[in-house]
Amino acid sequence: MKKRLSWSLLLTLILGIALLAGCSDSGSASGDGEKEDDDVLKVWSFTDELKEPIKTFEEKNGVKVELTIVPIADYPTKLKPVLESGVGAPDVFTGEVAFLKQWTDRDYWENLSQEPYNADELEGDYIDYVYDLGKDSEGNVKALSWQTTPGGIFYKRSIAKEVLGTDDPGQLGEMMSSWDGLFEVGEQLKAEGYRLFPDEGAIRWFAKGEDPQPWVNEDDELVMTDAKLNYFDHAKKLREKDYTAFAPEWSPSWNASMSGPIAYNGGWEEVDENASDKTEVFSYALPTWGLHSVLKPNAEDTSGDWGVTTGPVPYFWGGTWIGIYSGSEKKDLAWDFVKMMTHDEEFLTDWAKETGDVLSYKPVNEKIKDDFSEPFLNGQNNYTFFLDQAKKIEPGIVTKYDQQLDTLLGGQVIEYVDGKKTKEEAIEEFYKQVKNAYPEIKTP
DSSP: OHHHHHHHHHHHHHHHHHHHHHHHHTOOBOTTSOBOOTTOEEEEESSSTTHHHHHHHHHHHTOOEEEEEOOTTTHHHHHHHHHHHOTTOOSEEEEEHHHHHHHTTSSSBOOTTSTTTOGGGGGGGBOHHHHHHTBOTTSOBOOBOSBOOBEEEEEEHHHIIIIISOOOHHHHHHHTSSHHHHHHHHHHHHHTTEESBSSGGGGHHHHHHSSOOOSBOTTSBBOOOHHHHHHHHHHHHHHHTTOBOOOOTTSHHHHHTTTSOEEOOSSSSOOOTTOSOEEEEOEEEEEHHHIIIIIHHHOGGGTTSEEEEOOSSOOBOOOEEEEEBTTOSOHHHHHHHHHHHHHOHHHHHHHHHHHOOOBSBHHHHHHHGGGOOBGGGTTBOHHHHHHHHHTTSOSSOOOTTHHHHHHHHHHHHHHHHTTSSOHHHHHHHHHHHHHHHOTTSBOO
16 A cells, blocks of 8 residues: 555656646746746847837737847847857847858858748849848848838038028038039038038048948958048048037937037137037938937927938938848748738838838839828928938948948047047058958958
């Protein structure tokens, strides 16, 4: 009797342990202490823009999506280890253009050109440069994007009328369609106490967009175009002619300048808010998302006093691409989410109308583009403006080196503008820094 009882107890214990193990394997603890099941789709991103789409996806599919948001400064370093190890890896993750090309040629993202995705069939439905950026070096699609992010010059209409005699976007675009024209506008603004741009860095996108070529060619040679060399001179002229407000991008003074006059001390030092002199900035070089994420939050009281127009050359800034982790065990569900975000016509139509996000998906754009009227821009249809700019952006110009090389170049431009180096010294130092960072690149 005792022996049978012992075996019975032992059997009960074994079954209990197995049951506990099974429960443990069926899900992992979420941040709020609840258990997740096998249907949870894990998504990682560097912005919160997926929050609302995820709610829609959950409602439509009856599944749970777990979104992990990592600040963009930490995103690549935190994501890379989990993608390489597979431990805690997401099923879907996004990539920003700054590090996109570093990832497409790795095995992180699933190849969407293959069955059952067949993303090659979608090529004609996307704006060229956006679709191109999601490919690896062999032409396979690794990631797609629902948005396009061309830029323009956002300007204050009241200042334009006062100084330039018109606030019409087309006429102002003509005035600023060349570097000489841009500087002439800067001179007129200065004469009336205004400044063309917040700082010299505002023109870097035009320098990048003019004569667009990859930073590094197929022979691993650094491509230093005349436009990039002229960037030094154009930035120096802005400083010497006093066409900027010395309000560096993303600084408190930069944000404050959008809503009205700011203290002006005629130097690169931190702006003294107690200074008696004030100036007002006329315009800002920003992309599509700059309207909603930068201008509107900082210049709420000036709504309706803005417009957007063209500068010397077209350019784009930023963007979010999305793809499936190659090691995911939920690829079918992951693809459903990617499809919804990038080419579900019903969802994208609602999304664009609700957020103002300018889409890369042409079938929806053709249906909705003419119906936009942005109150912040005095009723201007910025949607058609940006779609027109997007057509002018050359595909195939982004490389994995761009973020670092752009930063190095910008640093040396500032050294020259500040008078710490001659132009020749700054360029030579740039070449040295490139060689130190990337020994494989052949510099002049």
